[in-house]
Amino acid sequence: MQRASADDAHPAPLAHLASSTMEDIMMLGKKGYNLGVTLGEGSYGKVKAAYSDRLESNVAIKIIDKRRTPRDFLEKFLPREIAALKRMNHPSIVKTYEIFETKAGKVYIMMELGVRGDLLDYIKSTGAMKEDIARGKFQQLASAIKYCHDMDLAHRDLKCENILLDKDLNIKLSDFGFSKPLTRDENGKITLSKTFCGSAAYVAPEVLQGIPCNPKICDIWSLGVILYIMVCALMPFDDSNIRKMVWIQKQHRIHFPKSRHLTAACKDLIYCVLQPDVSQRLNIDEVLSHPWLQPPEPTVPSTAPAAEEGECSQNLHEEKPEHKQQTEPQPAEKEGEREKGSS
Incomplete structure (x- = not known):
């Protein structure tokens, strides 16, 4: 903001x-x-x-x-x-x-004050980050999310506009307006949420489908979108058609532009985080222990499945009103119908 x-x-x-x-x-x-x-x-x-x-x-x-x-x-x-x-x-x-x-x-x-503005504007002006630069910034962001998750607090509105930069370009996570302290049942499991929070391009497919979900795991998906934007300067999915976007996301089809020359480890982390199956999606500790966030390895070809060139990408410079201003949380849409849920 x-x-x-x-x-x-x-x-x-x-x-x-x-x-x-x-x-x-x-x-x-x-x-x-x-x-x-x-x-x-x-x-x-x-x-x-x-x-x-x-x-x-x-x-x-x-x-x-x-x-x-x-x-x-x-x-x-x-x-x-x-x-x-x-x-x-x-x-x-x-x-x-x-x-x-x-x-x-x-x-x-x-x-x-985030004196250097937000991450989205920074990437728009400077382009995709080199992996070494992105690694340091993503490590800072992931450590902030771990801090929140360890307190059983979900952010629920992770997006580049809510990530500010200080004078030294360090990450400063902001805007906890939709954050939620999580509760647990008698077995110690996180109580699932049915409320839609966030911008469509960043939220997990289970949220868009109105499926009760663990807000921590939803935060992880948003982290994957942010990392993709950092290293590609593109949106990973085109949200102009939500139903089509969710279908593509559920196929686990991710396009990595060949021009970016990303390492296999970087692609693998993005692929593992943008995992539509919540039971297989990484948690924050697994994200932080991923090989890409350790000392970098030599570049090798990626084995991660990917969509064909141009299939899912969306130009980051296109005006997207929903990215610029947050709307009031409301129940998610499922197959074109609105379902009222509790937050």
Whole structure:
């Protein structure tokens, strides 16, 4: 949701803050924050840059007006996000400095600023990453997900737009608005979820089909999509036709562009993570122990099955509105019918 360069983050004059209310400016000013430009807007709030006198640095402030949000969001998703942010303490997860709420119903969340923007914009501007670069960034992201999963917390909205970059281009996972603390039954098994969260191009096929699923395993599929984008600068599947996309995903058909010259180990990790059979999909510990995330080996031909050239790929530069702005969680569609599920 944050989209700003280091220069953009500096506070702007009040005359340039027409989109900000005086309420925000005055309240944040009392707390020592000098409000700046808008970084992004979502379904239930906006994120603005600001300068913190106390921290002596630029920050991002998520502003949510509870008076203009649905009850379901206020009673379920906002409390979950705040609770998750208060628990987070990991180098590859955006830091939360302060959270406060006003009597007027405004919630302000002060966070670390991703000064180099998000991963999607970075890849659009620089192209596909070399494997050594992608390996380091993916390792950071996977370690952040392991941290969450070890706490029985699923992110449920993993996508390149929610992965920010600091000044040194280190990964900073953000936006826990759809995260969910997981519960277990009497046998210790994760309680399955029926709620659709996320963007269609990134979510697992079982979610799109409305099949009750383990949100941790769904996070893993999203990691595979992100890794593919890192090394190919393409979307692995064309989501313009959801039913066709799910059919291709269930065939376990993945196209790797020949021009990228990916190693067998890299292709194998992507292939094992984008596994439609949830019983065979890797968990986060297996992802982190995969050979590709260890010291690299010499390039050898890939033995992983792949679709024919051009079968599944989609240009990363095509405008995809659902990638840019998150919609309210809703039951998944199954064979064209909407099924109402619990989150």
